[in-house]
Amino acid sequence: MRRLRRLLTLVLLVLSPQAMAMEIGAAAPNLSALASDGRMLSLNQFRGQVVYVDFWASWCAPCREAIPVLDTMYQRYQGRGFTVLGVNVDTERKSAQRMIDQLLPKFPLLFDPQGKWPEAFGLRDMPTSYLIDAKGVVRYIHKGYRARDAQQIEAAIKAALGEKP
Amino acid sequence: MNMKNVCITGLATALLALSGCAQVQPWQRGDLARPGMAFESDPLLTTYRQHVAVSKEAASGDTTLGGGGCGCN
Numbered sequence: 001m002r003r004l005r006r007l008l009t010l011v012l013l014v015l016s017p018q019a020m021a022m023e024i025g026a027a028a029p030n031l032s033a034l035a036s037d038g039r040m041l042s043l044n045q046f047r048g049q050v051v052y053v054d055f056w057a058s059w060c061a062p063c064r065e066a067i068p069v070l071d072t073m074y075q076r077y078q079g080r081g082f083t084v085l086g087v088n089v090d091t092e093r094k095s096a097q098r099m100i101d102q103l104l105p106k107f108p109l110l111f112d113p114q115g116k117w118p119e120a121f122g123l124r125d126m127p128t129s130y131l132i133d134a135k136g137v138v139r140y141i142h143k144g145y146r147a148r149d150a151q152q153i154e155a156a157i158k159a160a161l162g163e164k165p
Numbered sequence: 166m167n168m169k170n171v172c173i174t175g176l177a178t179a180l181l182a183l184s185g186c187a188q189v190q191p192w193q194r195g196d197l198a199r200p201g202m203a204f205e206s207d208p209l210l211t212t213y214r215q216h217v218a219v220s221k222e223a224a225s226g227d228t229t230l231g232g233g234g235c236g237c238n
Contacts, residue, residue, distance in 0.1 A: 057192065057195055058195070059194065059195040059198045060194075089192040089195075090195060091196065115190065115192050115193065118191070118192040119190070123190070123191055123192060124191060126191045
């Protein structure tokens with residue numbers, strides 16, 4: 001009976017589709033995806049820079065609010081070894097494009113309609129962003145977005161860049 | 166049939182049933198937001214239908230209010 005119980009637990013664990021969520025201190029996975037300019041961009045290409053990976057979708061209202069703020073931060077800290085990577089997870093490209101045409105963000109945008117990036121990161125909420133340091137280690141995770149979160153995000157970026165927050 | 170067989174059959178049934186479950190991941194919620202996924206594809210038509218149904222049932226207050234009876238309100 002005990003063996004059966006163990007087997008049942010094992011089966012349930014195997015069947016559980018939830019991937020392990022990425023924690024602070026974990027190494028960021030090396031992933032690549034098609035960028036808005038038609039090039040393939042990988043996360044490893046940005047090694048040596050502080051990268052803010054922002055998962056967004058056209059149907060996600062807080063994402064719409066966050067993108068202009070992240071764009072400001074991108075332009076403010078770009079010269080100091082910082083970049084934002086906007087990973088779009090829309091299954092239809094035209095939905096994403098409509099939002100891009102409205103918001104016109106300057107930072108690099110990637111398209112991942114198959115959801116390989118969020119799966120590798122173990123994403124549990126939309127939007128979620130990961131701040132990855134120059135060594136490729138996750139330093140800060142931000143779930144959701146509200147206007148008041150901008151200061152907190154900027155402080156984390158500054159800390160990762162080695163500046164006083 | 167002994168206890169072991171019952172358990173194995175139950176486990177196999179549970180496995181078969183669980184394999185049909187699909188978890189919608191947070192980044193897939195856009196699929197749920199599509200018009201085709203709505204319970205009612207046309208809200209206006211639904212309102213008309215509800216109005217007709219409520220009138221025929223002689224209930225007042227439509228489906229959102231309690232009451233009903235004479236249908237004269």
